[in-house]
Amino acid sequence: MKILLIATAFTLVGSCATPSYTQKIEALKESIVFENPEKVSSYSETITAEALSVHVHTLASKEFEGRETGQAGFDKASRYLKDFYIQNAIPSPLGGDTYFQNIPEAYFNDSSPSSQNVIAYIEGSTHPEELLIISAHLDHLGVADETTFYGADDNASGTAAVMMIAQAFMSAKNEGHGPKRSILFLHLTAEEAGLLGSHYYVKHPIYALEHTIANLNIDMIGRIDPHYEALQNENYIYVIGADRLSTELHYVSEAANAQFANLELDYKYNDDDEANRYYYRSDHYNFAYRGIPVIFYFNGEHKDYHKPTDTPDKINYPLLQKRTQLIFATAWYLANSEHKLNTNKL
Numbered sequence: 455m456k457i458l459l460i461a462t463a464f465t466l467v468g469s470c471a472t473p474s475y476t477q478k479i480e481a482l483k484e485s486i487v488f489e490n491p492e493k494v495s496s497y498s499e500t501i502t503a504e505a506l507s508v509h510v511h512t513l514a515s516k517e518f519e520g521r522e523t524g525q526a527g528f529d530k531a532s533r534y535l536k537d538f539y540i541q542n543a544i545p546s547p548l549g550g551d552t553y554f555q556n557i558p559e560a561y562f563n564d565s566s567p568s569s570q571n572v573i574a575y576i577e578g579s580t581h582p583e584e585l586l587i588i589s590a591h592l593d594h595l596g597v598a599d600e601t602t603f604y605g606a607d608d609n610a611s612g613t614a615a616v617m618m619i620a621q622a623f624m625s626a627k628n629e630g631h632g633p634k635r636s637i638l639f640l641h642l643t644a645e646e647a648g649l650l651g652s653h654y655y656v657k658h659p660i661y662a663l664e665h666t667i668a669n670l671n672i673d674m675i676g677r678i679d680p681h682y683e684a685l686q687n688e689n690y691i692y693v694i695g696a697d698r699l700s701t702e703l704h705y706v707s708e709a710a711n712a713q714f715a716n717l718e719l720d721y722k723y724n725d726d727d728e729a730n731r732y733y734y735r736s737d738h739y740n741f742a743y744r745g746i747p748v749i750f751y752f753n754g755e756h757k758d759y760h761k762p763t764d765t766p767d768k769i770n771y772p773l774l775q776k777r778t779q780l781i782f783a784t785a786w787y788l789a790n791s792e793h794k795l796n797t798n799k800l
Contacts, residue, residue, distance in 0.1 A: 455608055455645070455673045455736050455752070455759075478800055482702060486709040486787070494714060494786050497626045498779045501618045503771035506778065509538075509614035510676065511766045513592075514606035521605060522596025523644040523651075524559075524567035531592055531613075532572050535641055538617055539574040544624045547575035547638065547660050557654050562644065569593075571651050572641035573660065576623055578789065580634035585661050586788050587638045588781070589652070589737055590616045590672040591645030595760065606766040608759065611676030612751075613641060615778040622782055623789075633789035635667065642737050645673075652737035656744055663741075667795045668703060668788055669748045671738035675777045676769035679754030688770060690718040691777050692752040694733050697724070700747035701800040706787050707749060715780035723752065747797055751781060 488494055512518070512534060519527025536553040539546070546553045554570035562569070572592065578584065590612030594605025604610075620639040626632060638660065644650035656663060678688050697704035711719055723732045733739065738748035758764040788795055 475800065479701070482800070483705050483709070486702075486705055488709070488713060488787060489790070491713060493626070493631055494783050497622045497631075497786075498714065498782050500622045500625055501775055501778050501782060503775040505618060506614045506774050507766070507769070507771045509617055510606055510610045510769055510774075513610040513613055514604040514766045516602055520596040520603040521592060521594045523593045523647055524562070524569045525596055527596065528569065528593055528643065532570055532641075535572045535592070535613075535617070539620070542621050542624055544574045544576065544620055544639070547573060555655065555658070555660070557643065557651065561654060562647065562650060566644060566647060569643040569651070571643055571655055574620055574639040576620070576627055576633060576637045578634050578636040579632050581794070582636050583665050584635040584794055585638055585666045586635055586785060587640050587666055587669045587741070588616055588619055588672070588785055589640040589642055589669060591642040591651065591737055593643050593646055593651070595646060601762050603760070603762050604765050606764050606769055607674050607676045607753070607756070608764055609645070609673050610766070611674060611769060611774055612672035615672050615675060615774070615781065616641065618778055619782045619785060623785075633786075635789045636661075637785065637789055645737055649737055649740055652740040656740045663744055663746065666741070666746050667797075668700070669738050669741040669746055670751070670781055670785055671736055671748060672751050672781060673736040675751050675753050676771075676774045677753050677756050677758075678770060678773070679756050681754065687718070688773050689716075690720050691780065692723050692754055693719045693721060694724045694750040694752060695738060695742060696749045697799070698733070698748070699742060699745065699799060700795060700797045702796040703747045703749065706795070707784050710783040710787055711780055714783040715776060717776065717780055745797070747795065749784070751777065753777075
């Protein structure tokens with residue numbers, strides 16, 4: 455996750471808790487029903503701690519040299535993702551074996567050589583023009599003074615989650631249960647340099663942004679922060695942004711959690727005046743800035759954040775599995791519901 459703050463803010467308008475408003479909310483909550491929940495559970499179970507561990511250990515290994523944007527380690531990680539998608543027959547929206555959205559060196563203001571976002575895609579069966587984006591940044595801090603910054607939580611955890619969610623959706627499609635809406639699996643470069651990979655994507659989208667229904671962004675979901683360590687409670691995830699642009703998205707997230715994950719959804723970092731301003735500090739913000747509803751999934755900072763000690767052995771893989779399954783269930787609803795997500799804020 456990017457450590458620098460971005461000074462832009464939205465002006466948000468809330469609604470008073472009048473009887474009419476309460477009735478609208480209750481009607482909205484009652485309308486969110488998962489059809490065929492057994493299928494959601496079945497495909498969710500293909501997301502395993504063991505497979506997540508393999509991907510995190512690979513991406514956060516010494517071979518990948520901290521995955522710094524524009525460097526050899528990042529390119530190796532990009533090829534690892536490309537090979538994964540080819541092996542699982544998950545296509546590219548760019549055609550053939552072109553899974554890279556190339557970004558020229560000039561775009562990085564001399565901070566990096568040229569780089570690439572890595573993109574895979576499953577076309578929807580009923581509303582293919584409507585697009586859900588599931589994202590995570592692939593880059594980290596590289597090597598400094600011969601010390602590797604492994605970035606296991608930041609953000610091999612999120613990268614592995616996107617890979618496994620894609621694999622689960624492809625398994626469903628192969629068995630005749632593909633999503634009704636299209637899904638783009640977006641692995642972003644240069645998040646640590648200032649959200650540059652996502653900024654490039656929204657300036658040069660593969661599909662028109664007006665058809666993008668939501669962005670689910672995953673950045674650091676494999677660890678437990680000091681607050682929850684002190685409580686001896688690992689069963690949580692911070693949810694940021696879900697209600698900022700779409701009231702329905704917030705309740706979809708709540709419903710998915712209640713039915714399939716039963717995590718504690720912690721909203722403290724979603725407050726408008728929250729001092730860390732996490733809402734502005736990961737790739738989802740470039741989508742939110744353009745009016746696309748977002749959820750940012752986050753486990754909070756810990757003592758190894760942006761340090762060489764952020765290593766794969768410290769990831770809680772059963773917890774990473776559970777959090778990934780929550781995101782999968784949320785994505786399943788958004789991709790398969792009878793109606794397109796309502797982007798209004800009640």
